Amino acid sequence: MSTVSTPFGVATLPYGVFSTASDQRARVGVAIDDLILDLAPAVQLLAPALAPAVAGPSLDTLLAAGPQTWSQVRALLTGWLADGTVSERLGPHLVPARDAVLHLPFTVADYVDFYASEQHATNLGKMFRPGQDPLTPNWKHLPIGYHGRAGTVVASGTDIVRPCGQRRGTDGDITFGPSQRLDIEAELGFVVGTPSPLGRPVDLAGFERHVFGVCLVNDWSARDIQAWEYVPLGPFLGKSFATSISPWVVPLAALGSARVPPPARTVPLLPYLDDSQAPPWGLDVRLEVRLNGHVVSRPRSDGMYWTGAQMLAHLTANGASLRTGDLYASGTISGERPGERGSLIELSWGGTEPLRLPDGTTRTFLDDGDEIVISASAPGADGVVIGLGEVRGRIRPAI
């Protein structure tokens, strides 16, 4: 087996769910270079006591098994791949990735979307609430978030039907029809493994006990629907038609070298959010957004104001319980520079500055047939690259 550093090299070892033409059962796999290890039979062969944790048609059981099991399984995999005699025995359980169909990796319990990038919130504030402070007064006191629709979180590769909805025209007329401002949001998602009981907040240090890993999220957004509906109770149909996630969940354990201090806080934080004394959970993930193959943005998450640990501490501060499979996402990741903005509404500045693509076409928002691929990687130890894979979706015309 190759030990060359690829995005899915031995330092990454992400988990997903796959099937093949010859074995159509959905089952847990680990990506290794351009292969997928069929995890259940491999563990059954070499460490049968752990087999129940990786059995079944999704990651749900592994997620629920908790951090000790996560560490054990990862240590086993790392050991096996380093040991030539063992890795030879894994051969029969390796499948070429190109032969696999990848599925939604876990059952999404609740889905929460945050708004953690200051640059994104500032850009959106300028466009949605012109003439007011772009950041609302609460923005630097708490990670703003809202619940999204868990039932419409879909696997990467699922086509996205252009949503219809109500929007208000510039003439003030209210009409119903296909969204004319269909957008993307490039985000990082956090996947909860260990549940928590009702009434018991999870503190900053609890992040590593409760969160299994990260995935990529494209939070498709219909800006015209959203702009008309979202006051006073927040986004609803402008978001709920679909949210795509990447097939591979990268464990937190692979991201040790990607941890960076978050930006300096300009407003003092309440104790439950104050991470100044804690090891930081800022993450240096470098994303790339491609539209029909052309790179249109390269957002980086290292500038995100709120960390995943802070989002979780806030989400549970009121005693809300966690379930295995809860997914919470960062909100659009946007950097300081125009080429680092994670949504088209920012890249085209509300549609006023069309993007010119290398194929000669221009875009403000998405056309039918457009394909968006968001990919990402993070730094590992010793120059190794940790891959987060990609999340992909193509726009189909409204029905």
Added chain:
Amino acid sequence: MSTVSTPFGVATLPYGVFSTASDQRARVGVAIDDLILDLAPAVQLLAPALAPAVAGPSLDTLLAAGPQTWSQVRALLTGWLADGTVSERLGPHLVPARDAVLHLPFTVADYVDFYASEQHATNLGKMFRPGQDPLTPNWKHLPIGYHGRAGTVVASGTDIVRPCGQRRGTDGDITFGPSQRLDIEAELGFVVGTPSPLGRPVDLAGFERHVFGVCLVNDWSARDIQAWEYVPLGPFLGKSFATSISPWVVPLAALGSARVPPPARTVPLLPYLDDSQAPPWGLDVRLEVRLNGHVVSRPRSDGMYWTGAQMLAHLTANGASLRTGDLYASGTISGERPGERGSLIELSWGGTEPLRLPDGTTRTFLDDGDEIVISASAPGADGVVIGLGEVRGRIRPAI
């Protein structure tokens, strides 16, 4: 068996999940007067072909079985109860309701809360956005809603721990601590049975195919947390600590005589929401809110601007799919008169007009130890009363 008209008489036949000291398995039951019919063995005995639909530890299977099965099971029950010889054979499967523990009746998939009462939205608008139009410009064009936390929907009787959170004092200081403005919201919940695929809206006529029945909802709300957090993305931690639902789900089939025309629409509706030509799905449900046993409000749902059918058509207008177990609620039901307001923030007008209880105490918001019981009934045929049971919860001190 008694055929006297009680709220859970033969015209109601609500479904729930119960267990007993002598048989601790959670199982499907039907309430009949002060008895519960253990449905699975009864159906196994008398109509075994339908037994799989009512087996298992929750209503999930029955909900998923669809409207034809719902009708068949209800017709069987009605027939059995009218037939003395059959109802005698049911005897061994009847349990006194007082001996049963009632559970969360179904697995909540996504939870959406609407804002369908004009009086409530007007009252809240006046208090949350003084000096502006109380109704936002979109309010009469679409049923405003947002997603809540499905994982913290709890069974009636579950104690509610007072949530902590951030709030902004009148001096502008931001502090963290137990909510000082803990409130209730008396609502009607709609329980989805039949799923729908992504990309396929459910029209107004689809309501009866997709919605199995209704329950009562207490959408506990921490007003101080909510007021500080909710701009711009809507309510989050002010709501997500707990939402209580009643144990008995009353099928739509029991509510035929409670259907009433909704209020006159003062703004023309887009076709997908226009119910002027359809049989109306306004509902005349009469609620009663008791605080420590004292009635503090009697809201009625017949004045609600948006119907359950309109809420569902809107929720899916963008192609969002439905799952079995989706729950959507009306939002607080408030009438024109002060004694018909469904939340304490309205009853005490933002805390400025304390309620005086018959026990000599006063309330603006909830004290630790307070118990709230919301009960309801609806008119049936020939003067019969259709009971919706009750949803109950007591406040425990913050941890």
